[in-house]
Amino acid sequence: QVINSLLDLSSSSRTVLPSLSRPANYSHIFYAVMFDAGSTGTRIHVFTFIHTDSEELPVLDNEMFYSTKPGLSAYVDIPEMAAQTVRTMLKVAKNAVPRLEWKRTPVLLRATAGLRLLPAGKAQALLDQVQHVFDESPFFVPDNSVSIMNGTKEGILAWITMNFLTGHLRKETKSTVGILDLGGGSTQITFLPKLKKTIEDVPGADYIARFDALNRTFELYSHSYLGNGQMVARLAVLGALDAEGSCVGLEWRVFRSSCLPKKFRGEWSFGGLTYQVSGDPDGYTGYKTCYQEVLKAVKGIIHQPFELEDNTVFYAFSYYYDVAVDAGLIGDVHGGRLQVRDFKKKAKEACSKTTKRPPAFPFLCMDMTYITCLLKDGFGFKESTVLQLSKKVNNVESSWALGAILDHFYNLNIR
Numbered sequence: 305q306v307i308n309s310l311l312d313l314s315s316s317s318r319t320v321l322p323s324l325s326r327p328a329n330y331s332h333i334f335y336a337v338m339f340d341a342g343s344t345g346t347r348i349h350v351f352t353f354i355h356t357d358s359e360e361l362p363v364l365d366n367e368m369f370y371s372t373k374p375g376l377s378a379y380v381d382i383p384e385m386a387a388q389t390v391r392t393m394l395k396v397a398k399n400a401v402p403r404l405e406w407k408r409t410p411v412l413l414r415a416t417a418g419l420r421l422l423p424a425g426k427a428q429a430l431l432d433q434v435q436h437v438f439d440e441s442p443f444f445v446p447d448n449s450v451s452i453m454n455g456t457k458e459g460i461l462a463w464i465t466m467n468f469l470t471g472h473l474r475k476e477t478k479s480t481v482g483i484l485d486l487g488g489g490s491t492q493i494t495f496l497p498k499l500k501k502t503i504e505d506v507p508g509a510d511y512i513a514r515f516d517a518l519n520r521t522f523e524l525y526s527h528s529y530l531g532n533g534q535m536v537a538r539l540a541v542l543g544a545l546d547a548e549g550s551c552v553g554l555e556w557r558v559f560r561s562s563c564l565p566k567k568f569r570g571e572w573s574f575g576g577l578t579y580q581v582s583g584d585p586d587g588y589t590g591y592k593t594c595y596q597e598v599l600k601a602v603k604g605i606i607h608q609p610f611e612l613e614d615n616t617v618f619y620a621f622s623y624y625y626d627v628a629v630d631a632g633l634i635g636d637v638h639g640g641r642l643q644v645r646d647f648k649k650k651a652k653e654a655c656s657k658t659t660k661r662p663p664a665f666p667f668l669c670m671d672m673t674y675i676t677c678l679l680k681d682g683f684g685f686k687e688s689t690v691l692q693l694s695k696k697v698n699n700v701e702s703s704w705a706l707g708a709i710l711d712h713f714y715n716l717n718i719r
């Protein structure tokens with residue numbers, strides 16, 4: 305059944321950019337294939353670029369995108385399924401890249417929090433499977449084509465993507481946008497500070513990162529919090545983090561939370577494990593109680609940058625986007641602008657809802673409250689801060705993948 309669902313890419317999404325200004329000289333066109341092995345799914349991006357001779361970065365002509373679930377980490381005990389996933393998805397690349405270009409088109413895979421959280425040996429077994437599929441493929445397999453990416457890099461590359469797509473990564477531009485990425489396992493915040501104090505104030509070296517592009521060095525505030533992605537935060541709130549990895553007894557335990565509907569009882573799967581979860585039928589429920597529960601996953605963990613929103617627009621994506629869609633705050637195609645207080649208002653609404661029928665989104669109260677808490681008590685955003693929720697910019701995915709390809713071709717010297 306799993307293999308069948310892998311072969312069925314119909315549930316996946318496909319994006320083609322209208323071809324922009326294709327030059328007569330096709331030798332200026334080049335391709336790249338990037339796999340994003342995330343904790344909740346695997347995605348393939350096939351990029352078509354137009355090389356410009358100037359000192360600017362290239363023009364992105366087109367992105368082909370497919371995604372499939374679950375993530376590779378769900379196959380921790382059946383690594384052959386990781387190979388099967390990647391082999392199936394590579395067909396997308398073969399269709400998107402002209403056959404004559406295969407040999408010089410690089411294929412890369414970067415894994416994020418799902419594999420970071422696995423024991424090293426088990427993660428490596430999954431990566432070895434992928435490497436084998438790449439080696440057998442007709443594409444160009446560079447050194448270090450398959451690896452786990454560290455969290456800081458994930459944040460910086462997403463920042464590069466969003467600034468590239470919004471036209472802020474050019475020689476003449478002065479302003480930039482910040483990014484907030486809420487994955488399943490980890491969450492990233494990255495922005496270019498205007499004040500020196502923001503850089504001086506950080507609690508450790510892993511809050512600052514630099515890279516070189518357009519004849520200058522960018523110094524960013526960037527941090528990735530492993531364990532603060534939306535799905536792992538659910539585990540933390542449910543008190544199921546210790547249970548993770550030890551399958552014994554999982555089917556007998558029920559993980560309760562005041563953030564779930566009072567009479568709700570159901571199953572929830574993440575990272576290849578299935579948990580029995582329920583509301584707290586005898587206790588308090590609602591936003592306030594839930595907030596105290598989720599605060600445990602945030603307080604003392606998330607650093608508040610000295611400067612946050614002085615003229616910097618933040619783009620928020622991944623679960624910020626998906627949860628806002630579930631809540632009806634934005635449409636699922638175009639996204640939109642939201643204030644932090646919109647999340648709070650919807651969280652309160654979701655947490656006070658009582659329905660007789662099984663709820664469509666039983667985790668909505670927990671997820672909305674977690675996001676509100678992360679933004680306010682975590683990073684320290686004001687309730688009036690406006691965030692730009694975006695799944696795509698000009699039809700290209702809001703994701704670190706494009707930044708990673710730019711880094712591959714232009715060696716941005718991220719450090």
Ligand SMILES: Nc1ccn([C@@H]2O[C@H](COP(=O)(O)OP(=O)(O)O)[C@@H](O)[C@H]2O)c(=O)n1
Nearest residue numbers: 342343344416417487488489490622623703
């Ligand atoms: N190209 C992508 C990649 C991820 N996502 C979203 O990102 C969230 C999960 O990210 P992930 O599985 O990569 O999590 P991490 O491994 O980064 O923690 C989900 O909400 C996905 O739908 C997306 O919308 N588009």
